């Protein structure tokens with residue numbers, strides 16, 4: 080039985096690759112049991128597992144504020160959002176598992192520091208206004224990226240994105256409402272909101288990935304229909320939506336070069352890619368704390384895994400009553 084993950088040394092590789100690429104061109108979804116190039120599988124495991132890690136690590140910055148929410152309403156909204164992120168992580172780990180990688184392998188890659196997660200979650204949430212700003216900017220950027228991925232050629236990932244985007248719009252709306260309220264609120268609220276926008280604007284642009292010219296994975300991901308838009312295109316969509324709305328709220332943006340060109344696109348100043356690379360390499364403001372928190376959670380959850388394994392082993396021993 081030929082492997083469903085083909086490599087260039089396989090005798091029928093070229094013929095099967097042509098058929099696979101024709102399917103992608105026709106807009107067909109590639110499903111778990113279908114033939115696919117091993118490189119396509121490897122890239123998807125990399126991208127989907129890192130996306131899942133991002134969702135779970137992303138719970139930490141906001142989760143830190145659940146106990147300090149200023150009202151019951153805001154507390155309930157934040158609890159719902161953080162719970163959603165946990166669920167997004169589960170969808171995505173499951174989607175990655177359809178490609179033959181185990182949950183344990185993915186978790187060990189994260190806990191060992193080998194696997195990446197989104198740079199954006201390595202920044203601290205210093206005030207309550209950060210919570211609204213994360214909803215507006217970070218979930219806003221995520222929606223642009225994930226709406227793009229909803230068109231992805233791999234069926235399980237594409238379907239996970241459709242489900243996740245529906246929940247992200249709630250995350251985005253609640254954040255935007257909060258920041259716009261503060262922008263029209265007391266001087267202290269306005270100052271808190273402005274401070275948060277100043278700290279999160281550039282990291283939100285960076286989270287959408289390096290410039291296309293510096294994006295080694297994009298070529299293959301675009302050729303095989305995983306990415307349907309480039310990093311820079313998604314970034315431009317994000318800026319075109321959010322820059323005018325933030326300025327209309329009466330707040331400013333920390334980019335003196337920001338302007339709208341004749342085509343209506345909002346052009347930004349230079350992004351600090353040295354900062355991006357440092358954060359991705361593990362030298363961001365909160366990388367150490369985020370990884371330690373995940374390692375601690377994994378250690379404290381050992382008893383659940385052991386109980387599940389014992390139960391599964393016991394079930395195997397007990398003959399099924401016929």
Ligand code: 3HC
Pocket residue numbers: 125126129130131133134137164167195196197198199217218221224247285286287288289293294295296297300310359
């Ligand atoms: N943070 C960390 N690493 C990043 C990164 C970021 N923001 N952007 C790029 N990188 C890494 C890539 O992982 C890659 O490294 P690797 O080969 O070792 O994995 C390297 O930088 C080169 O970048 P590429 O552009 O070639 O990488 P990709 O083609 O993977 O593009 C991406 C980057 C656009 C982020 C793409 O991976 C992607 O779309 N991922 C799925 C979406 C995702 O992961 N979003 C993260 C946020 S989750 C979220 O927003 C939750 C929401 O509820 C708030």
